[in-house]
Amino acid sequence: MITVIGSLNMDLAVQMGIFPKQGETVFGEQFQIIPGGKGANQAVAAARLGSQVNMIGCVGTDSFGETLRTVLQQEHIHTENIATASVPTGIANILLYNNDNRIIVVPGANYELKPSHLEAVKEVIQQSQMVIMQLEIPMETTDYALKLCKEANVPVLLNPAPAANFEMRWMEEITYITPNETECSLLFGDDFDEVLSKYPNKMILTLGSDGARYFDGEYPNHIPGYMTNAVDTTGAGDTFNGALAYALVEGQSLDEAVYFGNIAASLSVEKFGAQGGMPTLGAVYARLAGLEE
Ligand SMILES: Nc1ncnc2c1ncn2[C@@H]1O[C@H](COP(=O)(O)OP(=O)(O)OP(=O)(O)O)[C@@H](O)[C@H]1O
Numbered sequence: 001m002i003t004v005i006g007s008l009n010m011d012l013a014v015q016m017g018i019f020p021k022q023g024e025t026v027f028g029e030q031f032q033i034i035p036g037g038k039g040a041n042q043a044v045a046a047a048r049l050g051s052q053v054n055m056i057g058c059v060g061t062d063s064f065g066e067t068l069r070t071v072l073q074q075e076h077i078h079t080e081n082i083a084t085a086s087v088p089t090g091i092a093n094i095l096l097y098n099n100d101n102r103i104i105v106v107p108g109a110n111y112e113l114k115p116s117h118l119e120a121v122k123e124v125i126q127q128s129q130m131v132i133m134q135l136e137i138p139m140e141t142t143d144y145a146l147k148l149c150k151e152a153n154v155p156v157l158l159n160p161a162p163a164a165n166f167e168m169r170w171m172e173e174i175t176y177i178t179p180n181e182t183e184c185s186l187l188f189g190d191d192f193d194e195v196l197s198k199y200p201n202k203m204i205l206t207l208g209s210d211g212a213r214y215f216d217g218e219y220p221n222h223i224p225g226y227m228t229n230a231v232d233t234t235g236a237g238d239t240f241n242g243a244l245a246y247a248l249v250e251g252q253s254l255d256e257a258v259y260f261g262n263i264a265a266s267l268s269v270e271k272f273g274a275q276g277g278m279p280t281l282g283a284v285y286a287r288l289a290g291l292e293e
């Protein structure tokens with residue numbers, strides 16, 4: 001069982017041809033309501049590959065909260081440990097204009113996920129084979145989750161996004177950390193070779209279409225990405241994290257698991273949306289088989 005402790009958001013995306021000025025009202029071209037949040041996305045990525053996934057998070061009592069639960073249930077994710085708070089469900093308001101995007105995130109219920117809730121579902125967390133986290137929940141909750149995992153020796157995969165919510169002292173408690181280049185520069189510095197060599201077999205730096213790198217204790221290791229025609233890279237990082245966790249729990253080596261993560265993420269960028277493009281195990285194996293021919 002993989003447990004994800006993280007955010008659930010409803011993404012509200014408006015596509016527009018004219019951006020409103022102050023005080024102005026304009027007509028938009030398209031509106032979409034899309035389930036998201038890094039926590040929920042990574043849970044879906046792992047579940048679609050066949051992992052048993054337990055989601056721990058917090059939604060509001062509104063209809064978005066209900067929908068987000070239902071969407072996860074349809075992916076066979078356990079939702080009984082998702083708390084409900086009397087504040088609105090987290091949302092991301094996405095304004096798409098002229099190939100540009102402006103995003104406003106209101107964390108809402110995600111910030112009501114408190115250590116007391118983790119304490120209440122402690123057994124589930126401590127019986128997991130791996131816990132996946134990101135940083136869209138309160139820092140005190142991340143602290144508490146790491147403490148519970150350490151107590152029970154549960155490996156933790158942490159995706160440090162958004163980077164501003166990261167604490168360096170967590171490095172000792174984390175088993176794997178998966179920054180992208182921006183997050184790595186911000187938190188650890190620009191000299192990636194040096195940074196990676198400090199955290200052997202622990203830090204996996206993702207490089208977009210170039211794949212990912214890590215230091216294996218002896219040598220730097222670059223696992224190239226799978227070249228494909230990207231339609232929408234939203235959710236690539238989330239797919240990579242979910243797939244990496246799936247593969248590690250299945251007993252793959254770090255090398256194999258990163259490769260598997262790259263392949264899964266490459267499939268995700270071929271389709272629109274974050275959760276929409278996440279592949280099944282069959283799709284990943286089909287691409288792997290194609291590579292072996
Ligand atoms: N254009 C692409 N083609 C193939 N694979 C890709 C592409 N973009 C991303 N990937 C895969 O997704 C992984 C994560 O991508 P990236 O390093 O951009 O993370 P990210 O910034 O967290 O992603 P995002 O925020 O776009 O979801 C990469 O390691 C790679 O495996």
Ligand SMILES: [K+]
Pocket residue numbers: 232233234235236268269270271272273274277
């Ligand atoms: K996508």
